[in-house]
Amino acid sequence: MTWAYQLNNIKVIRDQRCILDIPELNLPKNQCISLLGDNGAGKSSLLDLLAFVSKPSEGEITLAGQKINNDLNPKQRSSIAYIAQHPYLLSGSVFDNIQLALKLQGVKSKHHSSLIKTALEQVNASHLIHQAASTLSGGELKRVAIARAISYEPDILLLDEPFSHLDQTQMQQLEVILQQLSQQANKTIIFSTHNRFQGLALAESTINLVEGKLTSNPLLNIFHGKISNELFDTGKLKIHTTSQLKQAQHLAINPTEIIISSHELQSSMRNQFQGRLILIAEEGNAIRLSIDCSELFQVIISSEALSELNLSIGSTVWLSFKSTAVNVF
Structure with missing residues (x-):
């Protein structure tokens, strides 16, 4: 088994309270993994660690076989894309927003158009390419945010509550997109949800969190x-x-x-x-x-x-x- 992440003796302490306590956790590469738990269970805190936007108070994290002691190098940083629960797009068109992400990742301009078109095709949003970001619906915003994230072809896609604030149709569309990305694009996809049924249906494996700790017990009842x-x-x-x-x-x-x-x-x-x-x-x-x-x-x-x-x-x-x-x- 090849691991995308390996976590050992992880603790996150905030205001003198331990909000995450994970002795050991191995996350396989090229799988779709759901992170399950109620609000306040520690899902977002764990995703922040996996995205390296925050550091643990104790313990170590290994990314693709390499222990991370300091900041990520450019190659490691570009291997991860993190989509927050409420993604933010800048003013301008959908094309402009995705192009900015490519520029920030150092992708040469001659590749921008093809990468943007491919990313939008993967989320069934090609028709939105020239639309103003400010006019997007909630479902369209989530899809464009995913397109922006996958445009520079990261190995790992992290999503915090991607199905929140979506209607049933938008939710089903996003479920199909994540399944296709996992099966066809050879990506490690890790998403959080408080809906256990949704997590079990979409993911190949699940992580159950209760009050910041891992549990093998079902997170219902x-x-x-x-x-x-x-x-x-x-x-x-x-x-x-x-x-x-x-x-x-x-x-x-x-x-x-x-x-x-x-x-x-x-x-x-x-x-x-x-x-x-x-x-x-x-x-x-x-x-x-x-x-x-x-x-x-x-x-x-x-x-x-x-x-x-x-x-x-x-x-x-x-x-x-x-x-x-x-x-x-």
Whole structure:
């Protein structure tokens, strides 16, 4: 395996608080990788490190096999493109904005036109080449920002919440673009999102962050609280576990291991809660249900199960799951 990045003993400390604590993380080259976590989990802080726009308080980062101790050299800098959550374009046309990026990277002017056209073609935005940047829609702005980033042909593309503030159509267009760039352009693409389903669907591998730390637990149905004698108290619900941990503060439940019923089940499952169905959403070939049981649960079922249960928004349902389905950390 060839690594794009290797991180060792990384800590980022801000205002005497550790906001990122990563003992070890290896990111493979030429893969699409999603960085998952809630707001404040440390996703942007990690992307800042990978883009080398900030430095860790402790630890070391290796880029393409080379340890980075000081600033990047020009070749290393041009190998990385970073697109912020709210990309900014200068006044002038789309062509002008992308051309400026090429100039800053030291690309010879004779190559500008062809590189700009190729980059815009890759994001299905050729028709925008002479449009004023100030007139672009949110979706167009994101696509042009990506075109600007890939115009100088970096090896690594970093994107912070690229799907935020986009409508469904714009989101789907951007998903296709990232898939094509990953599969056809041999790039390492790392993007952050708080939408776990989107991250899993697009990426070949995922990084899960909770309060600045890596976790292998699914980032759905995560609750905060305290555990005592295998009983986890969220402050709103008490959930039975099989954990012997005494200091755990988080709990996660796999959404595929929760059973939905219209009535309380006569079962050995120790966790059963009544709630109200507040959302039904398609997620690929499955259906995601959001259910309010004082805490908000996400449940994955098949479309056939949805029909059989005859569920609709506002329905009263029961959730049931085994204590062994609960991960405490």
